[in-house]
Amino acid sequence: MTTTMLSSKHVTEIKASAPVLAEKGEAITTRFYEQMFEAHPELLNIFNHRNQKQGTQPRALMQTLYAAAVNIENLEALLPTVQKIAHKHVALQIVPEQYPIVGHYLIKAMKEELGDAASDELLEAWGQAYEIVADIFIEAEKKLYQETKNQRGGWNGFRPFVVDAITKESDGITSFYFKPEDGNALPTFSPGQYITLRVLLPDDPYTHLRHYSLSDAPGKDHFRISVKRETAPGYPDGAISNFLHDHLDVGDQIPISAPAGVFTVDTNADHPLVLLGAGVGQTPLISMAKGALDANPDRKIDFVYTAKNEDNHALLKEMNVLNDQYDNFQAHVRYTDTDDHINRELLQAVTKNDAAEFFLCGPGSFTADMKEILENDLNISESNIQREMFKPFV
Structure with a gap:
């Protein structure tokens, strides 16, 4: 990823705009979506209406814009985000022709919401930066579309x-x-x-x-x-x-x-897995556990899961089958109705192997708490932790 097309002046303009984006970014992105949907209502067939109503979609876009401004000289830092968003775009069948529409209304919203702070130089800088980032996404998505279609049984579209x-x-x-x-x-x-x-x-x-x-x-x-x-x-x-x-x-x-999607486990590897889930967040984790054990029945897996009670514990029978069938699979279930919670002591018991990889999935507060304990209390490297919160795409 490169910003060589941007002049040093444009880079300076974009970096200087980061504090403004932190303050007014959500107003910009909210206005952006309003105007874009008014002019192109067909895009409402793609975007999640609930995320628009709740403001999570504009907030996600604002955070991405801010990250781009802060990292404008080192866009490689955004690669994990680019890959995640590119997978979302391919799942939704986003096409290159839609990128100029987004760019037009994004710059228009910046100009309106920033007022006097939206100099011609700033808008020009962001316009060029958007084109560069759009090209990065288009190329990444082109590759994914090809890979998706060319695999056995694969297809594009719906x-x-x-x-x-x-x-x-x-x-x-x-x-x-x-x-x-x-x-x-x-x-x-x-x-x-x-x-x-x-x-x-x-x-x-x-x-x-x-x-x-x-x-x-x-x-x-x-x-x-x-x-x-x-x-x-x-x-x-x-x-x-x-x-x-x-x-x-x-x-x-x-x-x-x-x-x-990029929240995935490598079934060809043999290092231990620790899967931490809450509520419906267990759905990708049960797939990971079953897929990993199908590929390597000897792989060590700890599945740490919390739900309100047993009546709310979906796929419990499948978890029990894995627990009974594989000596190297261990389920650790906690039900909050009985004040039985996932705590530091439990996590410490399943983090004894330095090579373990951790997958966290559930509500944002749950995954944030688990990540904090793992990193700050148990010294687990951030590179060994993957986290999924089912957040909206941009």
Whole structure:
């Protein structure tokens, strides 16, 4: 990644704008989305409406802009973020023609919200910086599209699938099994990845795209997701998850894009794994555990999990099967209804091997707490920790 096209003056302008972005960035990105959707309502078929209503989407974009400003001379520092966002874009089928639209309304919003602080030099600098970053994303996504399509069973776009089975897993979580309508092969995937469903609600002019982690091991004749029935402020009843729970039936067709995502475990490695999950955050982790053990039955895995109670513990039977079948798999379950929590002592007991890799998935507060204990109390290197919070893309 390079900024050689930017003059030193433009680099200085962008770096100097970082404090302003920290102060007014969310106002800029909120205005950006408003104007872009007004001019291009077709993009509402792609973006998550709930994230817009709750402000999480503008906030995510603001954080990315700020990071770009701070790291403008060292964009390599953003590579992990670029890869994660590129996977999201491919899952949503973002195309190069959409990048100029985003750039136009982003600079327009900057000019309006910054007022006198938006000099011609600053806007020119950000315009050029955006083009450079857009080209980086376009190239990364082009490569991913090619890799996705060229693998055995792979495809681009949204492929028709049929609901093969539906299983209630717990209070609030149901598993859906999908098979390709054409009966052809499915591609393999890296445990931890997600698929994207395209849902059309009754009396809604827009389609809705949702990412759901694959909750089974790769190599099956189906894809499985395990979906929590959501409720959220500003978007009562979690429209998409509730639609799946209440209206999706066996035999129904639904379009799905190919597996994507960078929160993945290497099944070819043999170092120990520690999987820490809360609530529905266990879905990619159970896929990781099953996929890793399928590839290497001797791999040491500790699965640390918390839920409200046993009634809320989805996929409990599968966890117990792994616990019984593999001497090297150990489940550590804590239920908060009985004030039984994941604490420092438990984490210390599963961090004895310096080579272990840690995967954290659940609510933001949970993963932040776990990461803090691992790094600050138990001296686990940040490079050995991967964290997923199901945050919106930009």
